[in-house]
Amino acid sequence: MTFQTFLSLLEPLRAEYPEAEFEVSEPAAPSGFWILSIDLPDGFSVEVEWKRPLGFGIAAGPNLAFGEGVHEVFANAPDAAARVAHLVATRTPTSADVPVSIAQLRKLRGRMQKEVAEALGISKSGLSQIETSAAMGTVQIDTLQKLIESLGGRLKISATFPDGMERRVSVGH
Structure with missing residues (x-):
């Protein structure tokens, strides 16, 4: 199309x-x-x-x-x-604050599965499995971190509590 x-x-x-x-x-x-x-x-x-x-x-x-x-x-x-x-x-605005899947994030960054897989040193089907695992909430944090870094970003994890407190959580680095 x-x-x-x-x-x-x-x-x-x-x-x-x-x-x-x-x-x-x-x-x-x-x-x-x-x-x-x-x-x-x-x-x-x-x-x-x-x-x-x-x-x-x-x-x-x-x-x-x-x-x-x-x-x-x-x-x-x-x-x-x-x-x-x-x-x-x-007249509804879109928002960068709406959560996206890993596959959507990859597309938002203008990257195809093949090139991200190559950057990670895995097969295209391996990346597809990671994207599926992430969508189901079962991806490992270190895998997710490597994937985000292959897109040129840095993974940040935060915890939000009912009383309004929000804190970044240290993972890895």
Whole structure:
């Protein structure tokens, strides 16, 4: 599925919100991201990034910061178009604070299973098993830490209590 297919699914949105500015940016290189920006007069914006095979990354809100990155990832054009239409209609912001799966995090970072697996020195199916284990809540902390580091990040674990106290928990380092 192409980005053009996705754009065609948004035609009703363009007709429903003629006051909105729709801007499409093609990638500078074939391996880059296509970007759609939708800016509404009230200051609400939606940004969609697409790259095969990673899917459609979406961020929305009244004050999107340049370079903030996407908050949600959708594998197919119809689901992404439906989400964009909902965000525009309801003016609902997306949030980077919503928990994501390890697989979604990998996609948000623009990485494919093959390259992350190679960085970890494991097979693609091994990474798939780790992502499945993480989704079920049975991944080991050291494995999760290595995976996050392979994405260029650092794992932080915190404990939150009913009285409002929140503390980072030391694991490893």
